[in-house]
Amino acid sequence: MSALPLVALVGNPNAGKSALFNALTGARQKLGNYPGVTVERKAGRLALTDGRPVELVDLPGTYSLDPTSPDEQVTRDVILGKQDGEKRPDALVIVVDASNLDNHLRFALELIALGLPTVVALNMVDLATRDGLELDAHILSRELGVPVVSTVAVRKRGLDHLRQELDGLMNGAPRPYAGHGARDFDTVRAEARRIARAAIVRETPSRRLTAAVDRVLLHPVAGFVLLLALLFVMFQAVFSWASAPADMLEGWVTALGEAVTNTLPPGIVHDFLLQGVVGGVGAVIVFLPQILILFFFILILEATGYMARAAFIMDALMARVGLSGRAFIPLLSSFACAVPGIMATRTISDPKDRLTTILIAPLMTCSARLPVYGLIISAFIPARTVGWGIGLQGLVMFLLYVFGIVGALVAAWALRLTVTKGQSSGFLMEMPKYQWPRLQDLLIGLWQRAVIFLKRAGTIILFTNIVLWVLMSFPKAPDGVRQSEYSIAGRIAGGIHLLVEPIGFNRDISLALLPSMAAREVAVSAIATVYAIDAEDDVEALDKGLGERLQGRWSLATALAFLAWFVFAPQCISTIAVTRRETAGWKWTGFMVGYLFVLAYVAAGITYWTAIALGLG
Amino acid sequence: MRLTELPLRQPAYVDLIDWSALTPSEGQRLREYGLCEGASVEALHHGGFLGKGPIACKVGRMTIAMRRTHAAAVTVRTGPDGVGSQDKPA
Numbered sequence: 001m002s003a004l005p006l007v008a009l010v011g012n013p014n015a016g017k018s019a020l021f022n023a024l025t026g027a028r029q030k031l032g033n034y035p036g037v038t039v040e041r042k043a044g045r046l047a048l049t050d051g052r053p054v055e056l057v058d059l060p061g062t063y064s065l066d067p068t069s070p071d072e073q074v075t076r077d078v079i080l081g082k083q084d085g086e087k088r089p090d091a092l093v094i095v096v097d098a099s100n101l102d103n104h105l106r107f108a109l110e111l112i113a114l115g116l117p118t119v120v121a122l123n124m125v126d127l128a129t130r131d132g133l134e135l136d137a138h139i140l141s142r143e144l145g146v147p148v149v150s151t152v153a154v155r156k157r158g159l160d161h162l163r164q165e166l167d168g169l170m171n172g173a174p175r176p177y178a179g180h181g182a183r184d185f186d187t188v189r190a191e192a193r194r195i196a197r198a199a200i201v202r203e204t205p206s207r208r209l210t211a212a213v214d215r216v217l218l219h220p221v222a223g224f225v226l227l228l229a230l231l232f233v234m235f236q237a238v239f240s241w242a243s244a245p246a247d248m249l250e251g252w253v254t255a256l257g258e259a260v261t262n263t264l265p266p267g268i269v270h271d272f273l274l275q276g277v278v279g280g281v282g283a284v285i286v287f288l289p290q291i292l293i294l295f296f297f298i299l300i301l302e303a304t305g306y307m308a309r310a311a312f313i314m315d316a317l318m319a320r321v322g323l324s325g326r327a328f329i330p331l332l333s334s335f336a337c338a339v340p341g342i343m344a345t346r347t348i349s350d351p352k353d354r355l356t357t358i359l360i361a362p363l364m365t366c367s368a369r370l371p372v373y374g375l376i377i378s379a380f381i382p383a384r385t386v387g388w389g390i391g392l393q394g395l396v397m398f399l400l401y402v403f404g405i406v407g408a409l410v411a412a413w414a415l416r417l418t419v420t421k422g423q424s425s426g427f428l429m430e431m432p433k434y435q436w437p438r439l440q441d442l443l444i445g446l447w448q449r450a451v452i453f454l455k456r457a458g459t460i461i462l463f464t465n466i467v468l469w470v471l472m473s474f475p476k477a478p479d480g481v482r483q484s485e486y487s488i489a490g491r492i493a494g495g496i497h498l499l500v501e502p503i504g505f506n507r508d509i510s511l512a513l514l515p516s517m518a519a520r521e522v523a524v525s526a527i528a529t530v531y532a533i534d535a536e537d538d539v540e541a542l543d544k545g546l547g548e549r550l551q552g553r554w555s556l557a558t559a560l561a562f563l564a565w566f567v568f569a570p571q572c573i574s575t576i577a578v579t580r581r582e583t584a585g586w587k588w589t590g591f592m593v594g595y596l597f598v599l600a601y602v603a604a605g606i607t608y609w610t611a612i613a614l615g616l617g
Numbered sequence: 618m619r620l621t622e623l624p625l626r627q628p629a630y631v632d633l634i635d636w637s638a639l640t641p642s643e644g645q646r647l648r649e650y651g652l653c654e655g656a657s658v659e660a661l662h663h664g665g666f667l668g669k670g671p672i673a674c675k676v677g678r679m680t681i682a683m684r685r686t687h688a689a690a691v692t693v694r695t696g697p698d699g700v701g702s703q704d705k706p707a
Binding site: 063064066100101106107131185186210211218219220221224308311312315319324426430431 | 642643645649650653661662663665669671678680681682683684686687
């Protein structure tokens, strides 16, 4: 906890709170978690006009202080000073959407009544003007009894004024507090409406851009086709845009490996650095561009307001398997990573709906599986087009994602009929106005994802690789025996191999399965390390790319079975940990791990046997 | 008529809401969205291939989506007296 004065940013969802937070704090943000709950804590530093720093915390958006979900609970608890690990804020910045005053003022009145030093940011005034609304901030300020500042967070308008007002608040000039006491919902709503009417100077028929766009994007047929097309483009882009930067990174990794070879004398330190560190971690790092491209799309879908439309379009389909369109958002986030995806299920209020969504979230192909798919696809699927400029590799990637989605829907349907049986809950959701995403917000989002990925590569992936390298390097194999088979890891893998041989997995894969539980990308680095160790003194073999080496040792049927395994693959440790926390116990966590293992085994088996029958062995 | 039967893009206002057809948390959320007796409402889109999906409607200045089961709990009235009736007694 920081000793700096704490200012909390609070408001309804879709008030532009995060954009304001980014505009005020820039890239100097800290992401963390509130203790005991998996709600993300976003904090940053803000300098007041006189240079004094304060800590600004961005609270989850909520509609009232009467929470219906865990993240809304955090907002309430922080504001009331009841949240562990957070002191009560010294001041509030209430963010309201200028074009939705009626609604947002009701919550603002509820917050103002708490008596904390408060300033209201009348945000997105430009969009209100676009909608034909003209507002008077002075009238609003007079009616609310607190300072009101017009802001356009995305254009940094009004930020200095907001800082000045905060300055005044922090200097302790107490505001006269009109203690209303507890008032019922309808009274506050009527008051909010009256104030909103008073503050609206002019209201003309608007262009209603959002309504016009929605006529196309929410069209029952066109909207669905567009959503599918969008997802397809997203996965094509992940493959085609990433190849140039990935090649560049690979070049750097190779150069680093050569530098190690040139500077260090042959021996154990040299081998450790080259095989365990550079080879292992390097194999994962090259997938950073693909992961960032995927996040780029997801961030844009969120920032533009399209994500809620996708949920709307998908609701009818999701209802068929007993879920709601709301589940679509955590599931789409799970394409990036199941951990934030599972955390995002907190917005689903029905417990059984939420549990089902958690259980199927790992079936969405997360970005950690991209390195695995990427390696196998580029090694075994020819890089040619199948017409209309559609690449075969991208198409296979798309199909893998589709298998994951179909698997998830079938699983949800089956779960809803059995273990999570119950009445299906409803679908209630706000559809925000469309907005252009802002470059700075995108860059901050991508930067945070890149840091998280590189931290993983530098910690858990590096650690797993080091352990694996030690297990694979000792004891030393006598001449004529492959080191990867003779070593401790090789012997463990031998045992696993007995179990997975029927589904076409060879010893390399058996060896990669266990460490890939730590992080799925490790499957790639583990295989890379196996070949690096086996190739030890074979300079020619080391020069070959990993993909090329795989082609020599795996059949196509094995490669396809391996892909199928990873569609349903066992979750990584982080997913298991977050599931345990979110479901409050091991019961459902164990269930999830178990059913996914069975699915993965069966899917890999069917793929392998079918491929063999088709003569692809 | 019920909100489910309201033709698209025809301004109306909420006559009555059968709160008993909604769970307490659904009722709370709808109230927080500004859906209450007297609020102006306009159906904008019906989702799903056969129009059996959720309904997107404008409530005040906000667009919200709800399932047909929820929309069926909302009785609406159209006509000139309904337009912009938020400030008039219902």
